[in-house]
Amino acid sequence: MIDTIPELANVVLQDSGAAAIPPTAAAALAVGLAAFGAGYAERGIGSAAVGAVAEDENLFVTGLIFTVLPETLVILALVTFFLV
Template sequence: MIEAIEPLMTALQSEAASSPAITADAAAALSVGIAAFAAGYAERGIGSAAMGAIAEDEDLFVNGLVLTVLPETLVILALVVVFAA
């Protein structure tokens, strides 16, 4: 079993040295996509909690709005990093 690992690792190392796994554009797109997915996932819980709080007390509208929009800064920062690089 161990004898089979050495040729496999040698082949992987020689293949990895020749070219990257994905291009820089694909990596940038993947990073923005993951950031957008994470922001949407965060907004799911925040949005429902904010709506519940606003239903009980309308004075919490601004707080709920700010907390709902806050995860979107993650996507904005990801876009800034992509276009700055």
């Protein structure tokens, strides 16, 4: 298995002149996957935050911050999209 890694790297890094996927399509795919990942992360964080707030109302701000944190991934992905 370890012997095949350099050969695989040579195949991947070959410059054939044409990109397998256009840069804008790759950037759009990255934004979509980042949004999917953020939604998947917020699924567990949101339910935990609601449970924590139900037990103690003072944890509202902490729960809100933890719920918003995965959205920064989507914002960074959008910045990358506009830079490409």
